[in-house]
Amino acid sequence: MSEATKHTLSPDPEKIRSMFSKVAANYDLGNSVLSLGIHHLWRKKVVQLANVTKGMSVLDCATGTGDLAIEFKKYVGAMGQVIGTDFCAEMLETAPKKSKKENLDIKFELADVTKLQYENQKFDRVSISFGIRNVSDPVLALKEMARVTKSGGLVLVLEFGQMTIPVISDLYNFYSLHILPKLGGLVTGQGAAYDYLQKSSAAFPSREKFLDLMRDSDSFSEVKFTAVSFGIAYIYVGTVK
Numbered sequence: 140m141s142e143a144t145k146h147t148l149s150p151d152p153e154k155i156r157s158m159f160s161k162v163a164a165n166y167d168l169g170n171s172v173l174s175l176g177i178h179h180l181w182r183k184k185v186v187q188l189a190n191v192t193k194g195m196s197v198l199d200c201a202t203g204t205g206d207l208a209i210e211f212k213k214y215v216g217a218m219g220q221v222i223g224t225d226f227c228a229e230m231l232e233t234a235p236k237k238s239k240k241e242n243l244d245i246k247f248e249l250a251d252v253t254k255l256q257y258e259n260q261k262f263d264r265v266s267i268s269f270g271i272r273n274v275s276d277p278v279l280a281l282k283e284m285a286r287v288t289k290s291g292g293l294v295l296v297l298e299f300g301q302m303t304i305p306v307i308s309d310l311y312n313f314y315s316l317h318i319l320p321k322l323g324g325l326v327t328g329q330g331a332a333y334d335y336l337q338k339s340s341a342a343f344p345s346r347e348k349f350l351d352l353m354r355d356s357d358s359f360s361e362v363k364f365t366a367v368s369f370g371i372a373y374i375y376v377g378t379v380k
């Protein structure tokens with residue numbers, strides 16, 4: 140395994156936190172420009188696959204600026220509870236303003252996804268979007284997410300992966316290798332973060348390989364995945380034992 144691959148597969152938490160603290164102010168703008176807003180559709184799909192009903196409790200880990208937590212809150216309603224957590228205070232800063240603007244009551248708290256402060260089986264659904272790739276021990280994070288989920292509840296992971304469709308994948312790989320890091324750098328002033336995004340997405344296990352990580356956590360009775368946008372990203376769903 141090359142040094143670059145080792146780094147992208149087991150990133151140092153302090154370096155990750157510092158990288159996101161620098162990118163935080165322009166993170167939403169970067170997302171909208173680089174995905175042309177498509178990331179909102181992926182989040183809606185996560186909520187749809189989560190099969191949430193009014194009144195459910197949801198924890199969104201590594202919530203960043205809170206987009207997935209906000210999407211969940213629209214579905215669980217006033218009687219439901221959504222908590223968004225992240226270990227980077229700067230990333231969390233804009234989340235409460237965004238939820239207030241939409242009149243949605245969501246709690247945002249600091250938490251490391253590998254050491255959650257919540258009791259066993261507290262939530263109906265626990266999610267993480269574009270976060271697991273940045274965690275040094277993804278299996279530990281999956282175990283921890285499953286620990287705080289009720290038995291029979293769902294853990295949902297949205298993450299970049301590798302495309303498997305010829306031609307389309309060549310075009311996307313060209314975009315992500317040559318255009319995305321430069322454009323990300325221009326929009327946010329943090330080119331290194333978007334270079335890391337490309338390298339870590341290309342190296343991170345996807346499809347069956349990610350399901351193997353879920354199985355390794357020994358927390359799920361069933362695991363499955365759905366590709367979105369031809370496999371630019373994947374949604375993994377685990378039913379907690």
Ligand SMILES: C[S@@+](CC[C@H](N)C(=O)[O-])C[C@H]1O[C@@H](n2cnc3c(N)ncnc32)[C@H](O)[C@@H]1O
Nearest residue numbers: 159201202203225226227230251252268270273
């Ligand atoms: C690419 S951002 C994704 C943010 C948001 N979930 C989204 O979909 O836009 C990755 C987030 O993961 C957070 N993160 C990385 N490692 C973490 C950990 N161990 N515990 C909690 N948050 C973590 C970072 O601080 C950052 O906010």
